Amino acid sequence: MTHKSPIAVVGMAGLFPGARDLDTFWHNIIHKISAAGEIPDSRWIPDLYQTHGPRAHPDKAYSTRACLLDDYRIKPGDVNLDADLLAQLDPLHHLVLGAGKAALANCNLSSIKNDRIGISLAAIALPTSSANLMTCAILENAFEEKLFNTSLDKTALTPNQCAGGRVTGYPASLLAKAFDIRGTAFTLDAACASSIYAVKIACDELWANEADAMIAGGVSRPDNIFTQVGFSQLRALSPSGRCAAFDESADGLVVGEGAGLLVLKRLEDALAHGDFIYGLVAGIGLSNDMSGNLLAPDKEGQIRAMKSAYEVAGWQPTDVDFIECHGAGTPVGDLVELQSLHDLWKGLKKTNNKPCAIGSVKSVVGHLLTGAGAAGMIKTLLAFKHKTLPPSANFTRPSKNSPLVHNSPFKVLTEPEPWATKDSRTPRRAAVSAFGFGGINGHLLLEEWVPGAHPSKNPGTENKASGISVSGSPGPAIPMAIVGMGAAFGNLGSLREFQEVIFKGTPAMAARPANRWKGCDALVAERYGLGDLPGAFVSDLIVHPGRFHIPPNEISDMLPQQLLMLQIAASALTDAGLPLRGKRPDMGAIIGIG
Missing domain, CATH: 3.40.47.10 (Thiolase/Chalcone synthase)
Incomplete structure (x- = not known):
């Protein structure tokens, strides 16, 4: 600033x-x-x-x-x-x-x-509270079906209910x-x-x-x-x-x-x-710690x-x-x-x-x-x-x-x-x-x-x-350069794979992986109107122990999107010719999540 x-x-x-x-x-x-x-x-x-x-x-x-x-x-x-x-x-x-x-x-x-x-x-x-209640309704319905052999309530939610x-x-x-x-x-x-x-x-x-x-x-x-x-x-x-x-x-x-x-x-x-x-x-003033926990x-x-x-x-x-x-x-x-x-x-x-x-x-x-x-x-x-x-x-x-x-x-x-x-x-x-x-x-x-x-x-x-x-007045605007990139979309795990699909016009869509919703797949598909729509799903993430200094017993508790973010950030740094380690007090990170 x-x-x-x-x-x-x-x-x-x-x-x-x-x-x-x-x-x-x-x-x-x-x-x-x-x-x-x-x-x-x-x-x-x-x-x-x-x-x-x-x-x-x-x-x-x-x-x-x-x-x-x-x-x-x-x-x-x-x-x-x-x-x-x-x-x-x-x-x-x-x-x-x-x-x-x-x-x-x-x-x-x-x-x-x-x-x-x-x-x-x-x-x-x-x-x-509302998001939690929606999840609870799905799980409770699925448990009832498994335990008591009852029919699932597949009534689709309205857009306002989803909102x-x-x-x-x-x-x-x-x-x-x-x-x-x-x-x-x-x-x-x-x-x-x-x-x-x-x-x-x-x-x-x-x-x-x-x-x-x-x-x-x-x-x-x-x-x-x-x-x-x-x-x-x-x-x-x-x-x-x-x-x-x-x-x-x-x-x-x-x-x-x-x-x-x-x-x-x-x-x-x-x-x-x-x-x-x-x-x-x-x-x-904004900053991020480079050490501590x-x-x-x-x-x-x-x-x-x-x-x-x-x-x-x-x-x-x-x-x-x-x-x-x-x-x-x-x-x-x-x-x-x-x-x-x-x-x-x-x-x-x-x-x-x-x-x-x-x-x-x-x-x-x-x-x-x-x-x-x-x-x-x-x-x-x-x-x-x-x-x-x-x-x-x-x-x-x-x-x-x-x-x-x-x-x-x-x-x-x-x-x-x-x-x-x-x-x-x-x-x-x-x-x-x-x-x-x-x-x-x-x-x-x-x-x-x-x-x-x-x-x-x-x-x-x-x-x-x-x-x-205390510095003086701001200088002229400086053009921004993109110097490194990393990407993973669905099962396209690298920029090279993404590039090949784009240039060849090959669809990257695939069927939803089995058990994506942990046993509630049929119910979720019906209630949220997903049906059998294909998508670019990430099916597997492989993380090598020690690469990100994360204890192995903690990796299993991390969300997939967190691991994916680390992998793609590492790819972008490598593509830019920057080392993965080292203190960078003047570098920031902005991550979009869905």
Whole structure:
């Protein structure tokens, strides 16, 4: 991200646990009201008795507490969607539509054509309640047929019924359809950093003049059995059901759900349209860890993302007064994040010598996964609005090994404080971090809009202690070259095989492999209208042990598409003449999944 003119936040909305509007959300933050509670019986499929179990027991959840947002449904008259379709949609879709409606009502888009408005939305690629129910119906029907020799219910599902189970690509396109938004619309998943990635892509669309307004943010509302059991198996879930980020009592994360959306414009357009400006996006840094593991992140990757954001903004780390941390409540993850911040600030001093306030909204609404960054950004923008440094819930004192103990430049607030500035022309500045499982990092810088105080960038400055240098204006656009390719389509396992089929005009379609649906083939074919349609199916994947440094006992647990992705990425690197091993801090990866 090269520095360009700031992006203005001109609208925002959120649906969060315990708060269906932003006034309530802010009230809960200021008063440290946690939304954590027992998961109701209606949310467990199978039931709680079958799912709950002791710690580290296979396929069991050792905590039945989460921060949930139940019974939210948007009314048919509020969106431009067929009533039958709306009735079939998953609760996740209703959250997206509800947050989208509120965000659009909170801004001014009357001067912008619909085809110049786009959507960049983060949503987790996990089964939703509706998707899980569809799968359960198929399996239950198949089991009944096998056990009791009953006839299968092969009633075909309607398109609207199928839509309710769509997870990965549907939320953004549904939002676009509901409000007649005709620009770019897509959904992404970058783990817990997803919302910041969504905002980054939205900013890029605006800077490239591909859009004049973008709706960006995140939503998360998977079936809780996957999050409760999954995080239990990772031993990341809080046994106490209480998120206490940075506190000595922290014992893990508490899952949350909800949606948060921002409406973004270029600053000059926002001023021309007379928009209310909640704040400015001054810089965003993205990175991926090159070491560490799922639950033990690498601080080098986090620092790389943070430095990148400050380079873009032209700030030094000490320019911010508040940092909305990732702060998931996992002792190891929180410790690494604090170490990253201390390393970044090493040798630097704030001009007012006051500790920088830090906190985590997860102590109030839980960990919203792909929506976590959106909750953090909205919290920070509300802090600008109210000129108040917000506290964190469930914090009393740091652990003995925490960097917060010894002369730390950071402080977790336990009560709200007035957010003072040096003078009337100095804007409030803050940072938001979101660090995803597996090492996907995002750091976003926000600045209060103070007329006459901009531009805030200070070109050409450099701080030796932090290693952050601020570059000047962006250079000319550089043409992109494709230097390596890899491919596998169906049983065509290489570029050469694909090339031969294309040039010879030989069909690559084949019959569906036997038992593709694990004994439910006939039922699935009928209910989903597949019949005997041929396709380009991948029947076998052969992975040589050690090629990707994956323990052999873990390969069997991986999804076929994950192994296929690794193989094709390796082929593309080889085709480009690049080694498979080695650190590549300036290389990224974008993978499309279906």
